[in-house]
Amino acid sequence: MLTARQIFTRTSRGGLNRNIANGSGSVKPRTYATSPKEFKLSPTIKQLLDVGASGQAGPSSKAAEETTTTVCGWIKSIRKQKNVAFAVLTDGSEDRGLQAVLLREGAEDGILRRLTNGTAVQLRGKLVESPGKGQSHELVVDEKEAGAIVVLGECDPESYPIQKKTLTPEYLRDHTHLRARTTQIASMLRLRHTLNRRLSAWMDGEGFTSVQTPVVTGNDAEGAGEVFSVSVAGQSSPSSPSSSTTQSSEAAPPEPEEFFGRPAFLTVSHQLHLEAFATALSRVWTLSPCFRAEPSLTRRHLAEFWMLEAEWAFTHVGEGRPVDGVCNVVEAMLRGVVGPLLQVSSSSTPQEALADPDVAALWSYTTPSALTSPEQKKKEMEVLRRAFASEKWWPRLSYTQAVAILRRAARLPAEEEGEIPVEGVETPKKRVKFEFEPRWGAQLQAEHEKYLAEVVFGSPVFVCDYPRTLKPFYMKVNEGGVGERETVACFDLLVPYIGELVGGSVREERVEVLRESMVRAGLVGAEEGSDEAWQWYLDLRQYGGAPHAGFGMGFERLVAWVGGVENVRECVGMPRWAGRMLL
Numbered sequence: 365m366l367t368a369r370q371i372f373t374r375t376s377r378g379g380l381n382r383n384i385a386n387g388s389g390s391v392k393p394r395t396y397a398t399s400p401k402e403f404k405l406s407p408t409i410k411q412l413l414d415v416g417a418s419g420q421a422g423p424s425s426k427a428a429e430e431t432t433t434t435v436c437g438w439i440k441s442i443r444k445q446k447n448v449a450f451a452v453l454t455d456g457s458e459d460r461g462l463q464a465v466l467l468r469e470g471a472e473d474g475i476l477r478r479l480t481n482g483t484a485v486q487l488r489g490k491l492v493e494s495p496g497k498g499q500s501h502e503l504v505v506d507e508k509e510a511g512a513i514v515v516l517g518e519c520d521p522e523s524y525p526i527q528k529k530t531l532t533p534e535y536l537r538d539h540t541h542l543r544a545r546t547t548q549i550a551s552m553l554r555l556r557h558t559l560n561r562r563l564s565a566w567m568d569g570e571g572f573t574s575v576q577t578p579v580v581t582g583n584d585a586e587g588a589g590e591v592f593s594v595s596v597a598g599q600s601s602p603s604s605p606s607s608s609t610t611q612s613s614e615a616a617p618p619e620p621e622e623f624f625g626r627p628a629f630l631t632v633s634h635q636l637h638l639e640a641f642a643t644a645l646s647r648v649w650t651l652s653p654c655f656r657a658e659p660s661l662t663r664r665h666l667a668e669f670w671m672l673e674a675e676w677a678f679t680h681v682g683e684g685r686p687v688d689g690v691c692n693v694v695e696a697m698l699r700g701v702v703g704p705l706l707q708v709s710s711s712s713t714p715q716e717a718l719a720d721p722d723v724a725a726l727w728s729y730t731t732p733s734a735l736t737s738p739e740q741k742k743k744e745m746e747v748l749r750r751a752f753a754s755e756k757w758w759p760r761l762s763y764t765q766a767v768a769i770l771r772r773a774a775r776l777p778a779e780e781e782g783e784i785p786v787e788g789v790e791t792p793k794k795r796v797k798f799e800f801e802p803r804w805g806a807q808l809q810a811e812h813e814k815y816l817a818e819v820v821f822g823s824p825v826f827v828c829d830y831p832r833t834l835k836p837f838y839m840k841v842n843e844g845g846v847g848e849r850e851t852v853a854c855f856d857l858l859v860p861y862i863g864e865l866v867g868g869s870v871r872e873e874r875v876e877v878l879r880e881s882m883v884r885a886g887l888v889g890a891e892e893g894s895d896e897a898w899q900w901y902l903d904l905r906q907y908g909g910a911p912h913a914g915f916g917m918g919f920e921r922l923v924a925w926v927g928g929v930e931n932v933r934e935c936v937g938m939p940r941w942a943g944r945m946l947l
């Protein structure tokens with residue numbers, strides 16, 4: 365560990381004073397406020413440019429223009445000429461970067477030589493209107509006008525892994541710690557922030573309270589057996605959550621090494637805990653990490669991902685399907701949150717004119733190794749924009765109708781009870797070949813979902829009311845189904861080029877039906893008193909049980925959809941998947 369004195373010496377040796385270009389003494393990074401009330405961090409590049417562009421009052425107001433300003437950031441690119449150097453400075457606060465004009469005269473050549481891609485610098489100069497195209501303002505660093513260049517951290521151009529050329533996603537995944545410095549990953553991180561902020565605002569506006577639920581849990585909410593267990597390092601871990609969920613009064617006492625006194629797991633979904641809060645606060649939501657030990661290596665799966673989950677009480681069954689009210693909330697939320705980011709002005713090309721610069725940057729990003737061609741990307745963006753431009757609800761159909769459509773497309777005979785026509789859906793002229801036969805009672809495969817969203821509807825589509833046997837125990841059983849034909853009040857929202865984005869359902873509030881579903885799922889025994897571990901969940905219905913519903917939306921998939929990102933590994937800062945966890 366360095367002592368304070370060593371740190372000081374190191375800083376002053378390699379740092380500020382030696383590097384001052386104008387030789388007029390030290391550069392003050394900022395003026396400190398005299399009272400906490402007045403405290404403000406110095407403006408970021410985004411704040412400076414926003415002020416410069418609009419002339420509107422911002423953190424430093426119009427006064428920032430034509431007065432000396434100090435800006436910190438990293439050199440994104442630099443072009444050196446005889447009397448002047450042009451650098452683009454970024455601090456990651458926005459995608460554009462600030463152009464800095466470094467007047468060479470007088471500036472020590474040594475310092476300019478040290479300004480290479482990636483160097484951390486502090487520049488002092490004047491923000492002026494830019495005569496050039498592409499930016500409204502630029503920073504002129506002129507020592508005669510008290511300008512200064514300070515190198516805060518050098519960056520060896522020879523060994524720096526983030527070179528200016530296009531880097532493949534695979535290469536960047538191998539440099540996870542540095543990849544946020546690229547335009548694509550930085551834009552993705554800012555888009556996550558934007559979506560998070562807009563989702564919070566939307567939820568707030570609809571009266572939802574944001575709550576925090578535990579990540580360590582005793583249940584496997586989805587019952588798919590894809591949980592990670594949690595144990596103290598060096599001690600054996602519990603086998604499976606079923607041992608906890610079936611824990612009865614006669615069960616063996618907890619193993620002494622279990623930290624929590626019972627098996628513990630990383631949560632696969634926050635739904636069950638959210639239900640507890642929804643039965644007290646009415647409307648709740650969370651955006652939290654979830655973990656699934658899925659060995660699948662597809663471009664849509666991560667072992668650690670973020671999910672937006674909402675749960676609300678007092679759902680009313682109106683006309684139509686019981687789950688329609690839940691679909692309405694999801695669609696209204698997506699339209700309110702995403703729609704404005706995709707708006708364009710008719711005068712420019714679609715990509716440049718997208719309202720959100722990070723969305724535009726992500727859509728225009730491509731590498732030679734990309735699976736999606738530029739033409740295909742253009743098409744995908746059009747499909748996305750059309751979904752949000754349309755004024756009609758996105759299509760909704762039942763699982764039964766979906767299977768009928770798929771069977772007809774594959775020229776398979778209609779199943780006895782499956783035929784409920786969907787308005788406007790025609791049978792394709794050519795037979796569609798599926799690897800898996802679409803059959804009532806079987807899961808819809810990715811190829812089926814793709815066909816429905818991309819070919820049949822070319823739009824997000826809600827597939828509702830799946831067979832009870834395919835879905836988790838907590839979903840409400842629909843009236844009217846008998847035996848194997850029973851369905852539950854749920855939906856999957858399938859979106860083109862992504863697949864399932866959101867899943868949701870009306871929750872079973874009838875204690876007896878819920879208990880029966882739990883017995884079927886093997887969570888509790890059929891006999892009295894065998895539901896101790898799940899009593900809390902049954903209590904939510906037993907005491908003031910109210911009709912309620914909820915949904916879960918994969919956050920990385922949302923980012924992939926909105927930004928046209930090929931793989932969810934590029935939709936989170938530090939991705940984890942089977943076989944891979946750097947850092």
Ligand SMILES: NC(=O)C[C@H](N)C(=O)O
Nearest residue numbers: 635673867868869915916
């Ligand atoms: N909250 C959630 O995760 C939603 C749940 N998986 C459902 O489909 O209903």
